[in-house]
Amino acid sequence: MSKSYELYQYKGCNFISNIHVIEYLEKMDHFEIRDSDVTAVTYPKSGTVWMQQILSLIYSDGDPAAVQSKPAIERVPWMELPFSNFESRPSPRLSVSHLPYQLIPKDFKKAKGKVIYVARNPKDIFVSLYHFQNYVVVLEAPLSFEDFLEKFMDGRVIYGSWFDHIHDWYIHRDEFNILFVTYEEMKKDLRASIQKMCDFLGKELDDEKLDSVVEQCTFKTMKMNPMANYEKVDNKNPKGAFLRKGIVGDWKNHFTVAQSEMFDRVFQERMKDVPFKFIWDNE
Numbered sequence: 001m002s003k004s005y006e007l008y009q010y011k012g013c014n015f016i017s018n019i020h021v022i023e024y025l026e027k028m029d030h031f032e033i034r035d036s037d038v039t040a041v042t043y044p045k046s047g048t049v050w051m052q053q054i055l056s057l058i059y060s061d062g063d064p065a066a067v068q069s070k071p072a073i074e075r076v077p078w079m080e081l082p083f084s085n086f087e088s089r090p091s092p093r094l095s096v097s098h099l100p101y102q103l104i105p106k107d108f109k110k111a112k113g114k115v116i117y118v119a120r121n122p123k124d125i126f127v128s129l130y131h132f133q134n135y136v137v138v139l140e141a142p143l144s145f146e147d148f149l150e151k152f153m154d155g156r157v158i159y160g161s162w163f164d165h166i167h168d169w170y171i172h173r174d175e176f177n178i179l180f181v182t183y184e185e186m187k188k189d190l191r192a193s194i195q196k197m198c199d200f201l202g203k204e205l206d207d208e209k210l211d212s213v214v215e216q217c218t219f220k221t222m223k224m225n226p227m228a229n230y231e232k233v234d235n236k237n238p239k240g241a242f243l244r245k246g247i248v249g250d251w252k253n254h255f256t257v258a259q260s261e262m263f264d265r266v267f268q269e270r271m272k273d274v275p276f277k278f279i280w281d282n283e
Contacts, residue, residue: 005138013100013160016138024082025103033107036092038114038201039079041099043165044158045128046120047183048096052076053217054194055094058203062212098159101168109175114201117169119276120183122162123251123263126152130254149259153266163270170274180276187248190214 007014010022040051052072060066067075077084079095080103086095097104108115130148133139139158142148148157155161173180179200186193191214198205205213215221255263 005140007158011103012164013103014156014158016158019138020080021082025080028080028103028105031087031105031107033105033110033112034091034093035112037112038092038094038116039104039108040076040096040116040118041104041169042096042118043120043125043162044098045125045132047118047186048098050183050186050217050219051096051116051118054197054213055096057213057216058194058198058201058205059092059094062205062209062216064212064216067216100160100165101172109172111175111177113177115176115178116197116200117178117180118183118186119166119180119278121248121251121278122267123255123260124183124248125162127251127254129157145254146259149263153263163267166276167271167274170276182278184248190217 005019006017008017009015010020010025015025038055040048040055042048042051049072052075053067056067056072056075057063076094076096077086079086079097080099084095086093104115107113126149129152130142130145133148134141142151151157152162155164159165170180179197181193181196191210194213194217195210198210251260
């Protein structure tokens with residue numbers, strides 16, 4: 001099989017050829033969802049690997065061995081990838097997904113299972129995605145920062161428009177058993193964020209176990225853990241990293257004033273009917 005990684009569109013969402021299989025995506029619509037299923041939904045570069053680590057540890061009572069012996073993609077796989085073997089996995093089935101609202105299995109829309117949606121400042125998402133596509137082999141390197149910004153604003157990137165993604169998930173939130181959290185609140189107070197997730201998931205961890213989860217889920221610890229940092233992924237530049245900075249506000253080091261103002265104008269227009277409270281600084 002040739003390694004063709006062109007983007008193709010399926011039901012309004014952009015996927016990667018040779019990785020995402022249409023027949024599997026079609027089949028997913030009818031997956032039977034169990035009440036014990038937990039899926040963390042993110043737009044790309046919004047803390048997906050972080051959620052793989054957090055869910056692994058919450059469901060292993062904070063045991064570090066759980067995240068040191070098996071790669072994240074095997075512990076908490078992407079639901080939309082065929083090799084995830086989602087249907088045959090034992091309960092509780094933990095997964096992550098970048099899927100937009102319209103492509104998530106219909107059973108989730110009957111409030112079966114639990115969904116944790118992680119939102120992040122789209123300016124930081126864009127910068128992270130820009131560097132990510134300059135690093136990984138499976139995505140085309142951007143021609144320039146400005147050209148890629150135009151594509152991002154138009155939704156001509158993997159998984160389509162960020163604006164559509166969060167808009168559709170939020171306005172349809174009443175259809176799901178769902179918890180909304182933000183990347184920024186996780187950075188500001190990781191312990192409180194993990195406790196909020198435990199409460200939502202019905203998982204009780206004592207202080208010692210919760211402290212262990214927090215320690216194993218810091219960016220520094222994850223970056224050093226080969227089972228969490230995706231260091232084996234095919235890349236264009238061995239000096240880069242799958243987990244790059246994991247900070248809040250890096251967009252300020254990249255955007256011009258004009259680019260930031262343009263982004264703000266589009267944001268205000270596209271998000272005017274989404275009353276979700278965004279807190280994008282963790283100072």
